[in-house]
Amino acid sequence: MSQAPASQPAVLTVLQSYFDGRHHGDLDALREVFHPGAIYVCATEDHLTYLTMQEYFPIVASRTPPAANSEQRRDAIETISFAGQKTAFARVRCSIGKRHFTDFLTLIHSEGRWQIISKVFHFDLLENEGI
Template sequence: MDPRYQEIVAALEIYFDGLYHSDTKRLARVFHPQAIYACATEGTLTYHTMASYFPVVDARPAPAGRNEIRADRIVSIQFAGPVTAIATVNCAIGPKAFTDLLTFVKLDGRWQIMAKVFHFDLTPEAA
């Protein structure tokens, strides 16, 4: 198996754990400091830099603290070259089921998320 694939999977495990535990120290290990976060699901642009996104995560109750069932899933990983990839993943936080498009670059010997663009749906119980 392509070692790059396993490296991305390892980075995604940190990503999923960071979201589940609302742990920005973990997330900082996988997001590039200049990464962007964007969503247009509700008809307007939600946009953050890491400087504005991490405080949102820090203020949010952790799904782990509410004993939420994890719904982490890697849908696909595609490579655009030796140091560029995109991962499509699913996860859930509270009443929202997310599909994340995560663009990775390999810098300083590790894969880092440069852009998180996502869509969410409300779970049937929340709708």
């Protein structure tokens, strides 16, 4: 695994846009950070959730964004690792309502910019957080 410190600020910018897009329900921001061919996967529940971006974006559009409910942000970047100059992996945490997510985001550098190509995540329910 190689470090690519010159790329780290650009990846951090993408991750912040990801957090902001989720919190505000900003589809334009999310379309910028996700590669059009990205996948969205969760195996937390009894069934596997596997969506394309064309399937995921309408879900985002239909829900009330956390910002509209004045939800406290719980965004955190736990790790970023690089494999060469065009591949990165980020483990991040964030919340929506009573769901606290651990996201594994794989990013690629293509056509002059970084984008998320896969989001595989797990969530826990926060019952006693007062959210």
